[in-house]
Each structure stands twice: as structure tokens, then as C-alpha cells.
Amino acid sequence: MDVRAILEEVATLGGAPKKSMKDFVVQKIATFIATGILKIGDPLPSERELAGALSVSRETVRGAILILSTHGILSVAQGTRTVVASEDVGELAVQAARYRDIAAYSLDNVHEARLLIEAQVVRAAAVKMEASTLDYLRKSIAAQEAACDDPVRFLICDREFHTAIYRSSGNAVLADIAADLYSYLLSHRRRVVSQPGTIATSIADHRLILAGLETRDPDAACAAFAIHETRIYTTTKLLLA
Numbered sequence: 067m068d069v070r071a072i073l074e075e076v077a078t079l080g081g082a083p084k085k086s087m088k089d090f091v092v093q094k095i096a097t098f099i100a101t102g103i104l105k106i107g108d109p110l111p112s113e114r115e116l117a118g119a120l121s122v123s124r125e126t127v128r129g130a131i132l133i134l135s136t137h138g139i140l141s142v143a144q145g146t147r148t149v150v151a152s153e154d155v156g157e158l159a160v161q162a163a164r165y166r167d168i169a170a171y172s173l174d175n176v177h178e179a180r181l182l183i184e185a186q187v188v189r190a191a192a193v194k195m196e197a198s199t200l201d202y203l204r205k206s207i208a209a210q211e212a213a214c215d216d217p218v219r220f221l222i223c224d225r226e227f228h229t230a231i232y233r234s235s236g237n238a239v240l241a242d243i244a245a246d247l248y249s250y251l252l253s254h255r256r257r258v259v260s261q262p263g264t265i266a267t268s269i270a271d272h273r274l275i276l277a278g279l280e281t282r283d284p285d286a287a288c289a290a291f292a293i294h295e296t297r298i299y300t301t302t303k304l305l306l307a
Contacts (some may be wrong), residue, residue: 068288076197084152087122088126088129088133089130090122090128091120091122091126091127091130091240092130092133092134092158093112093158093159094130094138095110095116095130096134096139096158097155097223098156099139099153099155099159100153100159100254101159101249102251102252102253102256103225103256104150104216104218104282105150105153105253106151106153107149107150108147108148108150108218109147109148110131110140110147110148110149110150111218111219111222113127113131115212115213116222116274118209118212118261119209119219119222119226120206120226121202121226126177128175132191134158135148135268137156137158138151138152138154139151139152139154139158143265145273163252168250169250169251171250173229173250173299173302173303173306175250176247177245177295177296177299179298180248180295181238181284181292181295181296181298182208182242182244182266183202183244183247184288184291184292184295185236186237186243186276187231187240187241187244187290188231188235188279188287188288188291189284189288190234190235190236190237191231191232191235191287192278192279192282192283192284192288193282193284194235195231195279196234199230199234200276200279200280202230203227203230203231204276206223206226206227206263207227207269207272207273207276208267210223210227210265210269210272211225211269213265214265214266217260218256220259220265220268221255221256221259223250224268225248226270228244228245228248229241229245229281231275232245232248254302254305255298255302256304257304258298258301258305259306261301264301267297268294271294272294274290274293274294275287275294277290277292
């Protein structure tokens, strides 16, 4: 599945009519807020940075920001950065209620579930992923490297990297479950990736995952994902302790 098809599938979850790319970006930004990547008072990455992270045009990002500002979710003022004004995203975020439900589970249970689900998803993605999606993942890593000093922008890129892989499995149900589990305690992940060296380590993990996908090696891709997820689990557990 190529990147454009992945984006269109995300925008039509649940059998809803196909949405425009602008609506897709509205949904994405609202989801970043619903999952805790963005909080009230946080400045949004620039139009250029968001466009690069989401593989859309700056005009599309600009239109999405305007829609969110009319809902009172974003505050736009000339000469200053656009900031998050409200976390009440309603139905604009994809499956926002499920993100809240996931937070009720223990870290250990979510870790075990991620290992099981992601192993299945990544093995399938290694076989089915198209060349255009591999290229997207390479560009995503480049965007992550440009965000080494910006935890929020890195997490936006990180989420897109993971969900692109999940969608490439070809199983929408497993991809949705994996994306829900990924959202667990993202507000705490912000604190973790703010620590020196953490983003660089995550990017190195992503490169290993990409290498396994590029060589169409399900075992290598799965092993790299397990190392990455276990590192996320360990650093989050240390933070909570």
C-alpha cells in the first residue's frame, strides 16, 4: 500500500465518506491533541514542519489550522506562533474515546500487548510494503533528525512513522489496535524524549526497523521493533517510578 492510499484509508475509517486532505490534517492535529502529544499552550510546529511530517502541502496545513481555529481548538494571532487553545476536540480526532480507554490499562499489560500485536503487523508489513512507503519512511527519519531538539515535533514524526508501518500490514483491524496501543501514555513519552540522547536512540532504532523492511526480512524487522518497544517500555517505567 503506498503512502497516498494509507492517508486515504485513515481518512475513511469506519466506512465514512472520503475526506479531503485538509480534513485529514484536521483529524491528525486533533489526534495529536487527544493523545497528549500536544497540550494547551503548546505552539504548533511551523506550516513547513507540519507539511513535511505529514507529507502534505503547506496550503493544506494552513487550511486545517484555519478550521481548527474556528472550532476554538487552536489560537492563531498574526506575528506569533499558533498555539493549542483547547483539548476539547470532540469527534475531530480519530477514535479519541478509545485513546482515553487505553490509558486505563497498566504499563506492563500494554507492553505485552504491543509486543504481540506489533510482531504480527510488522511481519506482514515487511512482505507487503510498497517502495513508495519505504521512501516515505526514509523521509520520515530525515524529518525526525531535523527535530532532535524539539520533542513535540519528533513525536509527531514518530507517530507517522509507526502508523505508516501499521497500515502497510494490510490488516486494518490490527493496524487500528497497534495505533491505539501506541497512543498509551504519550504525555509521559514527551518527558522521556526530552531527556538528552533519547531522540537519537529512537532514530537509531527506526533505522534498524527500516533496514529490516527494506530487505523484506520479517524476522529482522520484528526483532528491531521488539527492541524499540522494550526501550520505550523501560524508559517510561523509569519515568513513572
